[in-house]
Amino acid sequence: MTPNLKTQTKTTINDLFARFDLALFERLPDGLFRPVGQLPDWLAAFFSADNYKAHDLVTEFPILEIFLPEFEIVWTTGSPEQMRTDVWTETTPAGAELYLEAIAAIAEGRPFLGIRSLPQALFTYQQLAHDFELEKEKVERLSRELDIKRREAERATQAKSDFLATMSHEFRTPLNAIIGMADVLALTSLSAEQQKYVDIFQRSGVSLLNLINEILDLSKVEAGHIELERADLDLQDVLARAMEVVEVRTAAKGLWLRQAIAPDVPRYLIGDPNRLRQIIINLLGNAIKFTEQGGLDIKVELDPEQAPDKASPGRLRFSITDTGIGIPEDKLGLIFESFTQADSSTTRKYGGTGLGLTISKQLVELMDGRIWVESQPGVGSTFFFTGAFDVQDDQTVRSPPSAGTEPQTSLEQLESLAAGLRILLVDDSEANRILIIQYLKKIPLVIEVAENGQTGLDLFKVGQYDLVLMDCEMPVMDGYTAVAEIRRFETANAAKATPVLALTAHAFASMKGRGIEAGFTDLLTKPIRRVTLLETLARFGHSSPASVILATSKLPEPAISEPAIRVRQPGPIRIRIEEGMEDVVPGYLEKRRNDIDVYRESLSSSSFDAIQKLAHKMKGTGGGYGFPELTDLGGAMESAAMRSDATALAQYIEEFSQYLENVVLE
Amino acid sequence: MLKMKVCLLGSFGVGKTSLVARYVHSMFADKYHTTVGVKIDKKLLEIEGQEITLMLWDMAGEEDGAPVKMNQVKDASGYLLVADGTRSKTLDVAMSLRQRVEAEIGPRPFLLLVNKADLRDTWEIPESTWGGLTSSGWTILETSAKSGDQVEEAFTLLSSRILKAQADDTESQDADEDDD
Numbered sequence: 006m007t008p009n010l011k012t013q014t015k016t017t018i019n020d021l022f023a024r025f026d027l028a029l030f031e032r033l034p035d036g037l038f039r040p041v042g043q044l045p046d047w048l049a050a051f052f053s054a055d056n057y058k059a060h061d062l063v064t065e066f067p068i069l070e071i072f073l074p075e076f077e078i079v080w081t082t083g084s085p086e087q088m089r090t091d092v093w094t095e096t097t098p099a100g101a102e103l104y105l106e107a108i109a110a111i112a113e114g115r116p117f118l119g120i121r122s123l124p125q126a127l128f129t130y131q132q133l134a135h136d137f138e139l140e141k142e143k144v145e146r147l148s149r150e151l152d153i154k155r156r157e158a159e160r161a162t163q164a165k166s167d168f169l170a171t172m173s174h175e176f177r178t179p180l181n182a183i184i185g186m187a188d189v190l191a192l193t194s195l196s197a198e199q200q201k202y203v204d205i206f207q208r209s210g211v212s213l214l215n216l217i218n219e220i221l222d223l224s225k226v227e228a229g230h231i232e233l234e235r236a237d238l239d240l241q242d243v244l245a246r247a248m249e250v251v252e253v254r255t256a257a258k259g260l261w262l263r264q265a266i267a268p269d270v271p272r273y274l275i276g277d278p279n280r281l282r283q284i285i286i287n288l289l290g291n292a293i294k295f296t297e298q299g300g301l302d303i304k305v306e307l308d309p310e311q312a313p314d315k316a317s318p319g320r321l322r323f324s325i326t327d328t329g330i331g332i333p334e335d336k337l338g339l340i341f342e343s344f345t346q347a348d349s350s351t352t353r354k355y356g357g358t359g360l361g362l363t364i365s366k367q368l369v370e371l372m373d374g375r376i377w378v379e380s381q382p383g384v385g386s387t388f389f390f391t392g393a394f395d396v397q398d399d400q401t402v403r404s405p406p407s408a409g410t411e412p413q414t415s416l417e418q419l420e421s422l423a424a425g426l427r428i429l430l431v432d433d434s435e436a437n438r439i440l441i442i443q444y445l446k447k448i449p450l451v452i453e454v455a456e457n458g459q460t461g462l463d464l465f466k467v468g469q470y471d472l473v474l475m476d477c478e479m480p481v482m483d484g485y486t487a488v489a490e491i492r493r494f495e496t497a498n499a500a501k502a503t504p505v506l507a508l509t510a511h512a513f514a515s516m517k518g519r520g521i522e523a524g525f526t527d528l529l530t531k532p533i534r535r536v537t538l539l540e541t542l543a544r545f546g547h548s549s550p551a552s553v554i555l556a557t558s559k560l561p562e563p564a565i566s567e568p569a570i571r572v573r574q575p576g577p578i579r580i581r582i583e584e585g586m587e588d589v590v591p592g593y594l595e596k597r598r599n600d601i602d603v604y605r606e607s608l609s610s611s612s613f614d615a616i617q618k619l620a621h622k623m624k625g626t627g628g629g630y631g632f633p634e635l636t637d638l639g640g641a642m643e644s645a646a647m648r649s650d651a652t653a654l655a656q657y658i659e660e661f662s663q664y665l666e667n668v669v670l671e
Numbered sequence: 672m673l674k675m676k677v678c679l680l681g682s683f684g685v686g687k688t689s690l691v692a693r694y695v696h697s698m699f700a701d702k703y704h705t706t707v708g709v710k711i712d713k714k715l716l717e718i719e720g721q722e723i724t725l726m727l728w729d730m731a732g733e734e735d736g737a738p739v740k741m742n743q744v745k746d747a748s749g750y751l752l753v754a755d756g757t758r759s760k761t762l763d764v765a766m767s768l769r770q771r772v773e774a775e776i777g778p779r780p781f782l783l784l785v786n787k788a789d790l791r792d793t794w795e796i797p798e799s800t801w802g803g804l805t806s807s808g809w810t811i812l813e814t815s816a817k818s819g820d821q822v823e824e825a826f827t828l829l830s831s832r833i834l835k836a837q838a839d840d841t842e843s844q845d846a847d848e849d850d851d
Binding site: 067068070071091092093094095096102104106128131132134135136138139142146 | 683684705734742793795
């Protein structure tokens, strides 16, 4: 037989007890408990006498206090046959834990109490299950906390981008006026010294605008708000346009600017032409800044580091090499970080914030590429970047697709294209109105002005315009509502849609979507440069001839609470004198001409009261003498004087003077 | 010598065993060790000249599928409900236990100990919860078996509440007898 069985036959009862870790007591009729056989070691730590009273057992194992009365029933009635306690834990004097249970049973008609130690392994799972559950709860708690922190962070990011959007708007609006007025000022006859100041004025304005744009751009990239476009891209065109932007600066410094595109590089790609151009312009601008002699080379080739088996014809490497001051080796890694140039003194000497490189890096990464620089101080630097583009199927050379890619039209051409247009300008900002009027001053065209959407709509309904320039946020009626009303009016009258361009200081793409949805034809972002405005007029001004006469165009003039200024651009303004007025009108005009000096003197001494009184009179009289424009101007000057708005007044006085110069009596 | 049976009840892992270990043995172990069945400890104390033996029934924590054995709370003079401040559902368990215990043995003095006060920064149970409970007669102590904070106070307070309750009981019994 098996050796096991052999061993078993030699086992004593005590061995059996020991094997099952069981201590057995017989309950004697006198109520005492007498150990049967030898107590196991673990129990001997608690008991050492021959017989025990129930009280002793309870003292040692208090849980028995609950169970002994029920055990008595088992022992005296034999029903149920056996009963066991709940498990309890005891700690031995040596510090070990025992898991015990007691059992009451009848065997051979005699009552017994057993106490046994349960194997530890029986309870291991419980420990593990609890450990697991506690860990799980901890992980859940941490992930909840993380969730809260993530939401907080998202809120903070949102707040930051809202703040930036608002601030960029707030910056751009006054900057529009500053840069624009500088442009206007540059158009007037200036002394050499004044010209120099205006140059600085323009340059500083533009560099401030660039900085704002860069910060905004960077924050958008960082917030993940920039997505690359997937559009047709003509590589040669992108390079040419980028070079065009910096040519003035290389020419001024006497630097060469060359490009080389490797013959195996496909010309027609799919990607984001504007962002690619932005990167190249950034790198070129940077190179020019640090290069005093020599020049710049742009090179485009297939990325030579591609694995040959995975080589894609659209994976390109661009490099821009300069012969500038170079970058010390220990600074090479830093220059793509925000607000870091190789040396903080660099910023003072060469200008710029270094943000351009950070933005370029982010954009390159969006193009699935990387950007790096190799440089030798005193010899020059080469900035490399790679990017992945799709290749258009058709690589046959074609002419540029749209007017936008034609060679730049000269200012003169643009001006002549704008001549003769009838424009409605709706903007509550006086500074912007003046700016646009001044931009167009030299061009023979008609521009009518309204200060809010409602006035603009009223004018639109009775007038005929080639084009409407409309601010988006205005009191009374905003631009979105006004353009929607205009579209409704056109539909109702079966009229062709007049181009309505939104003027907004919001640079966000979402604004454009909203504008187009409302009915705007396109959007002009403030600050608006003169050349941009002229390009827009040239592009849209002739798309909808206002010769389509609206059926309702003879509605009575709307009542306008604020004056709508009519500035009829230049040339003689012919006013017919009404019958019976021949004797008084010339004198009236003569007196107004005398007023000009009074206005100017009052303005130079800030005597707004005097201006207000004089303007008020003109407002009340102009129309009566046959000069509604003077009534309008008087009203405008009166309210400007009440606001002590010297800038506006200067403008009005100038207009006033021009009007008087041009007016011809018939 | 007066003997009082005090049960410690609550969800698993709230620190019942640690509170007893701190109170009886002035010890604390960081490692979690689950209690099997029930573990009974003794502590002698004196309140207002009265010597008392506290029998502390540290009962295995309640968990899903393994409710606390109500037969074991029989004859308890009072009890401590223990919750873990870092786990809000342990408060729900404590509240449910209180109902079951009262159904089993009737009203007895008890305290709610919100344990792990040393981790108060990460508590899930907001202190605002206390208002509602205290207004319905609960006494709440924020304890830390780790630092010992409020531990001795908790056991002493419960013991004196039990003493007072028993004294009131005796008086009213005497009064009843007088009435007869």
